[in-house]
Amino acid sequence: MWIYEKKLQYPVRVDTCNPTLAAMIIEQFGGPDGELSAGIRYLTQRWTMPTNEGKATLTDIGTEELAHWEIIGTIVWKLVKDAPKEAIQGTPFETHYVNHGKSPFPHSAAGEAWTAAYIQSKADPIADLHEDMAAEEKARATYEYLIRVSDDPGVNETLGFLRQREIVHFQRFGETLQIVQEEINRKKYY
Amino acid sequence: MDREQVCSLREIMEVDFVIKETALYLNTHPTDERALRLHNTYSQKLKELESIYQAKYGPLTNHEMSQFPWAYINEPWPWEFDFSLC
């Protein structure tokens, strides 16, 4: 069960009209290590997670990722909403525009449509939690590349926040993994 | 856009972030009493701020009561806020 809260998780500010940057930011809307992949991955893994700490962590981080997906869509929208067609022509956003107009769409910056092949759920908590920790680090790395190519101060502030969240999530998944491992060891020896 | 509305939503977002963070931490540290106290304090604070905001600007979720006409649909939607105002 979910309920929509009529607010963003972070106050998104965008200072420029920049369709090229929008086309790059879309990597985190529908790319392999983007927020959609993260949300669907964690929420899918919940049914076979053995510990209560793990069930709660997957539920809440998965939910937060959907709020991040909304933040990314908002950045993309704010970067293009006032762009006249002349500002779009000849930029990497043009190929997106001829299909989707100014709507965000879940594909990577290179234009590959989002696919469930980006995620996994193995019904094996050790495998799943290692995948989740790797996913957080890959998302952090992507945010660092995006910050490097962006010269919009507002966008960079928001990307910095999202990068921080990946670090916190990595930490929580690590703790979850440790709890699961302790549980497995306890069952083996007593 | 109403600057005062942007500021009060921003305050709600800040407190909301605190409890999202304490909740995540508590999921893997359920017996940390200090963190739980912090969580409960800010949870209470969030309720207060939300009820003031919602009385003025309408429901933040469709579970809330609304004045007539149904105000949940009113703009601005989250992606339409101009946060440079506050």
Ligand SMILES: [Fe+2]
């Ligand atoms: Fe994350």
